[in-house]
Amino acid sequence: MPLSLSHTQRFAWLSALLAEWQPLWRPLPFQHRGSPWGEAYSALEAALLELSDAEVARLQDAPFSASPLADWLPVAALAELVELPELTGEAGELPAAWAAHVGGRKWSQIEAFLPRVAASPDERLVEWCAGKGHLARALSRRGAAEVTALEWQATLCRDGQRLADRQGAAVRMAEQDVLAPEAGRWLSPETHVAALHACGDLHARLIELCAAQGSAVTLAPCCYQRTAAAHYRPLSQGGRERAAALGLSLSREELAMAVQETVTAPRHVRRRREQAGAWRLGFDLLQREVRGVDAYLPVPSLAYGQLPARFEAFCRWAAEQKGLVLPAGVDWAAFEAVGERRRAEVTRRELVRHLFRRPLEVWLVLDRALRLEEAGFDVELGTFCARELTPRNLLLRASRG
Numbered sequence: 001m002p003l004s005l006s007h008t009q010r011f012a013w014l015s016a017l018l019a020e021w022q023p024l025w026r027p028l029p030f031q032h033r034g035s036p037w038g039e040a041y042s043a044l045e046a047a048l049l050e051l052s053d054a055e056v057a058r059l060q061d062a063p064f065s066a067s068p069l070a071d072w073l074p075v076a077a078l079a080e081l082v083e084l085p086e087l088t089g090e091a092g093e094l095p096a097a098w099a100a101h102v103g104g105r106k107w108s109q110i111e112a113f114l115p116r117v118a119a120s121p122d123e124r125l126v127e128w129c130a131g132k133g134h135l136a137r138a139l140s141r142r143g144a145a146e147v148t149a150l151e152w153q154a155t156l157c158r159d160g161q162r163l164a165d166r167q168g169a170a171v172r173m174a175e176q177d178v179l180a181p182e183a184g185r186w187l188s189p190e191t192h193v194a195a196l197h198a199c200g201d202l203h204a205r206l207i208e209l210c211a212a213q214g215s216a217v218t219l220a221p222c223c224y225q226r227t228a229a230a231h232y233r234p235l236s237q238g239g240r241e242r243a244a245a246l247g248l249s250l251s252r253e254e255l256a257m258a259v260q261e262t263v264t265a266p267r268h269v270r271r272r273r274e275q276a277g278a279w280r281l282g283f284d285l286l287q288r289e290v291r292g293v294d295a296y297l298p299v300p301s302l303a304y305g306q307l308p309a310r311f312e313a314f315c316r317w318a319a320e321q322k323g324l325v326l327p328a329g330v331d332w333a334a335f336e337a338v339g340e341r342r343r344a345e346v347t348r349r350e351l352v353r354h355l356f357r358r359p360l361e362v363w364l365v366l367d368r369a370l371r372l373e374e375a376g377f378d379v380e381l382g383t384f385c386a387r388e389l390t391p392r393n394l395l396l397r398a399s400r401g
């Protein structure tokens with residue numbers, strides 16, 4: 001049963017928990033040689049390290065269910081606070097032909113999103129950051145009026161317009177930088193903006209423009225860390241006051257934590273990722289020894305497929321990136337083995353951050369909801385699809401009553 005809390009109450013409670021537990025969720029376990037939480041949490045640390053691989057995998061997938069961390073962390077409260085209703089929409093399958101030129105997963109997301117865009121027949125529809133306007137084409141088929149799709153890349157606009165024309169869909173692709181000062185001209189009290197997975201500043205701008213122009217909006221936000229500001233400034237007045245009072249400040253890197261949960265990758269990709277993680281941790285110990293400095297050293301990331309075939313080659317690459325000269329006679333096998341062992345430990349310690357990911361994401365979306373409520377909107381917040389389809393499944397629906 002989801003809690004019947006107002007958005008303000010839910011936000012207040014989540015703010016308090018996030019602030020109280022920041023010493024546990026802020027540290028990045030891979031940067032620490034041992035426990036990142038010190039003596040105070042040695043029992044938590046011991047319990048984590050005892051977890052079997054199967055238990056770790058289960059908790060990664062379902063961090064709130066039957067969690068052994070509940071003896072130390074506010075698991076039950078967090079679980080309740082992130083439980084949101086699925087927003088209703090007019091059910092019904094869309095004709096398969098509408099899916100032409102849209103990738104399978106993206107189409108399934110559009111199928112889930114579309115019925116939840118509760119625009120009234122007299123509202124003009126606008127898609128925000130539309131790409132090739134796949135959502136706009138689907139929206140246009142629901143009603144008679146033309147849908148405007150805003151996108152700043154000329155090639156996407158051209159391709160999208162061609163697709164719409166060929167399919168006889170009433171869509172106008174409009175080349176528009178939504179961050180430009182004149183972007184507000186597309187919005188009015190008669191418009192309803194739909195935005196599926198619009199990133200940080202792009203959806204923050206949408207919310208500000210809706211508040212200013214009185215446009216209704218249906219938004220699934222994404223990538224909160226894609227923002228020009230290095231530190232998060234809550235959008236709502238209430239959020240700014242509460243965050244300041246609690247000392248809750250978030251860097252861009254910390255915002256990224258809210259969207260780190262991804263749909264499970266195929267087994268071979270996962271194995272490769274685990275290997276890369278273990279090698280990084282093995283190299284970390286090696287560089288501490290070579291430098292004589294017991295501190296983490298960030299190494300650039302490598303695109304998938306560029307990881308060298310062997311541990312030694314990886315270390316030589318990493319050392320070169322950091323301008324380090326490796327001595328002769330390194331016991332590669334020993335460092336590789338220690339890296340593998342550390343990876344198992346880090347994965348277990350990561351379960352603590354994992355518990356706070358969804359709460360942080362919900363907190364960020366609630367801040368957006370409060371901004372619109374402060375501007376006189378009625379706001380609904382819930383989910384629009386199962387997490388397996390996309391973990392970014394939160395939906396905000398708002399209109400000025």
Ligand SMILES: C[S@@+](CC[C@H](N)C(=O)[O-])C[C@H]1O[C@@H](n2cnc3c(N)ncnc32)[C@H](O)[C@@H]1O
Pocket residue numbers: 106128129130131132150151152153156176177178179195196197198199202
């Ligand atoms: C994450 S995609 C979302 C696309 C589409 N809504 C979807 O769900 O597939 C973001 C889109 O926003 C566009 N975009 C990025 N910055 C923009 C800006 N300042 N103004 C307009 N569009 C922008 C990108 O070109 C891209 O097509």
